[in-house]
Amino acid sequence: MTTDSPEEIVTAALIVIGDEVLSGRTKDKNIGYVADRMTEVGVDLREVRIVADDEDDIVAAVNALRTRYDHVFTTGGIGPTHDDITADAVARALGRAIDVDERALDKLLEIIPRDEMNEARLRMARMPDGAVLIDNTVSRAPGFSVDNVHVMAGVPSIMQSMLDDLLPRLKTGTVMQSRSLPTNHREGDIAGPLGELQKAFPDVSMGSYPHYDRETGFTTTVVLRAREAARLDEAEARVRAMLAATAEARR
Amino acid sequence: MTTDSPEEIVTAALIVIGDEVLSGRTKDKNIGYVADRMTEVGVDLREVRIVADDEDDIVAAVNALRTRYDHVFTTGGIGPTHDDITADAVARALGRAIDVDERALDKLLEIIPRDEMNEARLRMARMPDGAVLIDNTVSRAPGFSVDNVHVMAGVPSIMQSMLDDLLPRLKTGTVMQSRSLPTNHREGDIAGPLGELQKAFPDVSMGSYPHYDRETGFTTTVVLRAREAARLDEAEARVRAMLAATAEARR
Numbered sequence: 001m002t003t004d005s006p007e008e009i010v011t012a013a014l015i016v017i018g019d020e021v022l023s024g025r026t027k028d029k030n031i032g033y034v035a036d037r038m039t040e041v042g043v044d045l046r047e048v049r050i051v052a053d054d055e056d057d058i059v060a061a062v063n064a065l066r067t068r069y070d071h072v073f074t075t076g077g078i079g080p081t082h083d084d085i086t087a088d089a090v091a092r093a094l095g096r097a098i099d100v101d102e103r104a105l106d107k108l109l110e111i112i113p114r115d116e117m118n119e120a121r122l123r124m125a126r127m128p129d130g131a132v133l134i135d136n137t138v139s140r141a142p143g144f145s146v147d148n149v150h151v152m153a154g155v156p157s158i159m160q161s162m163l164d165d166l167l168p169r170l171k172t173g174t175v176m177q178s179r180s181l182p183t184n185h186r187e188g189d190i191a192g193p194l195g196e197l198q199k200a201f202p203d204v205s206m207g208s209y210p211h212y213d214r215e216t217g218f219t220t221t222v223v224l225r226a227r228e229a230a231r232l233d234e235a236e237a238r239v240r241a242m243l244a245a246t247a248e249a250r251r
Numbered sequence: 252m253t254t255d256s257p258e259e260i261v262t263a264a265l266i267v268i269g270d271e272v273l274s275g276r277t278k279d280k281n282i283g284y285v286a287d288r289m290t291e292v293g294v295d296l297r298e299v300r301i302v303a304d305d306e307d308d309i310v311a312a313v314n315a316l317r318t319r320y321d322h323v324f325t326t327g328g329i330g331p332t333h334d335d336i337t338a339d340a341v342a343r344a345l346g347r348a349i350d351v352d353e354r355a356l357d358k359l360l361e362i363i364p365r366d367e368m369n370e371a372r373l374r375m376a377r378m379p380d381g382a383v384l385i386d387n388t389v390s391r392a393p394g395f396s397v398d399n400v401h402v403m404a405g406v407p408s409i410m411q412s413m414l415d416d417l418l419p420r421l422k423t424g425t426v427m428q429s430r431s432l433p434t435n436h437r438e439g440d441i442a443g444p445l446g447e448l449q450k451a452f453p454d455v456s457m458g459s460y461p462h463y464d465r466e467t468g469f470t471t472t473v474v475l476r477a478r479e480a481a482r483l484d485e486a487e488a489r490v491r492a493m494l495a496a497t498a499e500a501r502r
Contacts, residue, residue: 120446205270
């Protein structure tokens, strides 16, 4: 990438749906996974919301985020039970009709014998008008995309399979590159000069992350992020020099 | 608790602040912890938002949630560096002035020698007008409460220490009791009758959580939650009977 290449910024938000995450019963594993994958493919995850199994709450979150970001992902609430209301909520948010989709039903019938198909399981084939199916290689029941809203399962292995199917057809941007610089400095020792360097490099995001260990006390990792490698190199050299000078001054 | 005791519902939201969580670099450990503690003390965690180190985003989240829920917690962004902007954002959201607070400064001076106090570290003593300090037994630098907004550190051990100090003075409600019923049924086998039971027990939340294992396929845990033990007993008996009848029917 050269310094004058156009950078493309593509943004996303994630909505995690489920009472069980809010009650603490289930510890979410999807947020960190989606965050990692978005970073890899060049999509900026800008916001995450965890909401209850409540149709109004889901509709409000979908509508707040779909106009603000390029992509909105949801996880959870697409099974066969009464608390699985994501598909209906997304249809309502987008003003679309929703009904059993024959393509989705065919996928379900790949693993569910016809005599075990019941009203509850049929719910998993409900898709809003115009839905594009998202493949599920684990247990078949598909997710779907409508406009820029992408509806996935909550079970991590299934969500990951859906993301594999979905990602290749999503618009992505320039990948953000990063450099991680671990140091023994405490944050307060470097905060002043790091803040000055951030001002000098407005296009390089400089983060400072403290670690605390009962034995060794505080240490800090400085993380630099930018879409342009040349600027990142420049910033890294300046930050490394600052870290060395601070170490010298503290001897 | 008797069946006619008044039930008190107290609600909360959590705002996790930090680019590093959205980029995937840091895997959040605070959401699950806060969720568990809230459930223990009888506070309904209703919503979580993860937002970037962006003042406008933080202000918007604080203002959206503080009017809607009894308590709003924040984690992250209260260190000494330029990306630590939570205190200023919360002050702006609440329309309060913010400046160095002598009580907070005293706490910092318990661990930072006077000759190492600098402008950056002084930032950790900035508190909005009217702040009540939240103790940090790990590294001293305090969090604070203003109105119903409670600002805590992002480092998990420090956040946990702050929550220990904060919780005893927070208004809490009737503790939600729960029963967890693991079954070998697939969700689709019990979804119909479970939905009917949910209608019969509107005051008992019935959740259905699928587990997927490559070897054994899908199993399900049914979780019942209510504030009233007697109703929970009744619902549990009915759900257990339904699970047994379904097993019998599938023989």
